[in-house]
Amino acid sequence: MSDGPLDEETLAKYREAGSVLRQVLDEAVEKVEPGVTHLEVAEFAEARIEELADGCAFPVNISIDEEASHATPGRDDETEFDDGMVCLDCGVHVDGYIADAAVTVDLSGNPELVEAAEEALDAALDAVAPGVETGVVGGEIEDVIRGYGYTPVLNLSGHGVAQWDAHTGPTIPNRGTDRGVELEVGDVVAIEPFATTGRGKVTEGSKEEIYSLERDRSVRNRSARKVLEQVKEEYRTLPFAARWLDEPRAEMAITRLEQQGVLHGYPVLKEDDGELVSQAEHTVVVTEDGYENLTA
Incomplete structure (x- = not known):
């Protein structure tokens, strides 16, 4: 958990990472279209991150349809985009300080699934403030996604980020829970709702x-x-x-x-075969009067 408000030097590094990430993610989205390979988009985004910041906080994740996380192309991967649900998840670091964000590009004709994750993220952000329990934030996510008729992915969650650590506390669940912790000033958290047409539980694939x-x-x-x-x-x-x-x-x-x-x-990490997953994510720093969105 936080040790209090971030010093200006640290905050500046988080802000720089977030600004670069927003730019690169916007540029990468424009590259996602049928006939383009996953590897082309991943290498484009990673090269831009290396050009504009200190490096990637993790490989560009390109998750298709039932895939939810940890999907990135291999060295000689020739897989092309077709008509699927495409989640792009990118991370940038400046001196190890990390910004993490994701967006979904719908090539499948299911725009409401994308909207469900995006509106869930908006609702979660509206709830962020010092003293608010993470389970309350998760409840906002769950309410919006279920309101759309979909299911939140219950065994994936948002998370804190720290220097050289892309996944730390606090955990931000994608469901309401009474066992959360209170957000504190200085917490830097990546909030990432996942909405799915499936049962809301991912399992490990072979890749x-x-x-x-x-x-x-x-x-x-x-x-x-x-x-x-x-x-x-x-x-x-x-x-x-x-x-x-x-x-x-x-x-x-x-x-x-x-x-x-x-x-x-x-x-x-995958949902059941034939299902679809959408994702939306921003990294924010909790402030005395709410939060600052680093990746907006």
């Missing part, structure tokens, strides 16, 4: 392209050692994509490091 450093330890294998050195130097504790690594045998090295508990993998 895995995103990893982060779990623990640092010595490794004997040369390729694995080179991958670990790159991760520590360039990404620290932030998530990274397998396609970002320079080592020619990176995939084998990742498997070895994951088996040794050095790296943690993030499988794609």
